[in-house]
Amino acid sequence: MDYVEINVTDLAGYxxxxxxxxxxxxGCESFEVTETGVKAYIREDQFHTGQxxxxxxxxxxxxGFRVEVTTIEDRNWNEExxxxxxxxxxxxxxxxxxPFHQPAPGVEYDLVxxxxxxFGTAHHETTSLMIGxxxxxxxxxxxxxxxxxxxxxxxxxAHRMKAASVVAIDNDEWAYANALDNMINxxxxxxxxxxxxxxxxxxxxxxxxxxxxxxxxxxxDIPAYAARMNPGAVLLLSGFYEEDLPLISEAAAEAxxxxxxxxxxxxWVAARFEK
Numbered sequence: 001m002d003y004v005e006i007n008v009t010d011l012a013g014y015x016x017x018x019x020x021x022x023x024x025x026x027g028c029e030s031f032e033v034t035e036t037g038v039k040a041y042i043r044e045d046q047f048h049t050g051q052x053x054x055x056x057x058x059x060x061x062x063x064g065f066r067v068e069v070t071t072i073e074d075r076n077w078n079e080e081x082x083x084x085x086x087x088x089x090x091x092x093x094x095x096x097x098x099p100f101h102q103p104a105p106g107v108e109y110d111l112v113x114x115x116x117x118x119f120g121t122a123h124h125e126t127t128s129l130m131i132g133x134x135x136x137x138x139x140x141x142x143x144x145x146x147x148x149x150x151x152x153x154x155x156x157x158a159h160r161m162k163a164a165s166v167v168a169i170d171n172d173e174w175a176y177a178n179a180l181d182n183m184i185n186x187x188x189x190x191x192x193x194x195x196x197x198x199x200x201x202x203x204x205x206x207x208x209x210x211x212x213x214x215x216x217x218x219x220x221d222i223p224a225y226a227a228r229m230n231p232g233a234v235l236l237l238s239g240f241y242e243e244d245l246p247l248i249s250e251a252a253a254e255a256x257x258x259x260x261x262x263x264x265x266x267x268w269v270a271a272r273f274e275k
Contacts, residue, residue: 004047006056007068009037014063017215017240022059026052029172031214033124037065044071088123090131096153099185109135109160112185113151114178126238129263129270130154130212133236137208139163145206147225148213148239152179152193158208159188166191169200198224207233212270215240219251226255229275234260238270245269 006028008019019038020031027047028040047053053069060067087097087104095104096111103110127150134154139161146155149168158166168191170176176195183189194200198221209225211218218237225235235257240248242264249259252273262271 002044003041003072004044005070005072006040006042007034007037007070008040008060008065009034009068010064010066011037014065017244019065020214021216023056026055029174041072086123088128090128091135093135094131094157096131109157111153111156111160113153113156113182114185125265125268126212126270127153129265129268130210130236130238131157133238133263133270133272134158134161134210137161137234137236139208142207143205143230145169145201145209145225145228147198147201147209147211147221148217149179149193150175150212152182152191154210154212155179155191155193156182156186156188158210159186159191163208167194167202167206168192169194169196171195171197197221201225201228204228205230209233209235211235212238215244215248218248222248222251222257223255226252226257226275231275233275235273235275236270237273238268240269241267242269243267245271249273 016033016038023040028042030041032039056067087095087101089095089104089107093107094109095107096113098114099112134157139158141164144158144163144166146168149155149170152168155166155168168179170179176193179193183191183193201224206229209229211225218239237248245262248271252259257273257275260272260274262269
């Protein structure tokens, strides 16, 4: 199946998360925040129906963005990321690598991740921040939920940290399939992978909830996460900028979640909250 890449640049200070939200409403499935803007991906058949292209062009004209549209053949996608994908080591403890890389010596956690078109290779600041924050948590024996799991990298790490059980959820079909494959790659098939939104979260009783999504989704779904957390449970959030932390903290407080601390990298943030 071919995909269309929509490369939006020249944002001139416009919030990339708003661009992502608007492109998501048009049916785009995966996103990448770049140094110059946002890249979004949508199936080619969907792009050419429902006037998606015209809506994107109208949005660009309205706000003054520059838009480039490119068709990406599915059979070439893995070749593209394999050429550029290098292993990442976080805090000297966790290596995230592709299957064709050799294991990194001396790390505590060696994770094998095929990213394909899913989010979560640890190359992006938010994934790296979340991995670092997760490794600070005593996950052993805990019930863990990974929302917007993407490749499933955080779910794999939680399993390696001896969590009692792990549930991983993503609404994107590509990410769901990718996460299932990565559970096989890492011998973590006991992780339960679900395709869906926040309403797909199973019964309450989670001790640790991870959500690396975008700001608007977090603001909408924080109450759903909190409702399924045990008293004293921890929520780790990322996918937003430092200037958005007060807004995220306010939404968390309204859901009876107390801000604890955060990490920041290149304006991106991962924050810890307690119930």
